[in-house]
Amino acid sequence: MLTEAMEADDVRPFLNSHFMTCRLLSRYMPPPGASQRAEGIVAALKRYRYLKRTSRALCEKKGLDYEAVFGEEGRVCDEMVELLPSKIDRVHFHGDFS
Secondary structure, eight states, X not given: OHHHHOOGGXXXXXXXXXXXXXXXXXXXXXXXXXXXXXXXXXXXXXXXHHHHHHHHHHHHHTTOOHHHHHHHHHHHHHHHHHHHHHHHHXXXXXOXXX
């Protein structure tokens, strides 16, 4: 597994790169089509869930302070895991792209 060989100095960039990918996926605007837009948001949700599930454990495993390394981003992940399912519903079933 990639995180096994990871140095402690690489944890923050690793987590932040996944976090930024989530942000990009949730904001991606494909050509018109609600299902394509929803697919990007679903992909973002899956990554947010991955980060929520693994970020704290990875920091603990590497002996790092979670709050210092990923605390603010972790809170955003928690919020997005709660909010994105309703956004997916609005985009997919109601065509709301806001």
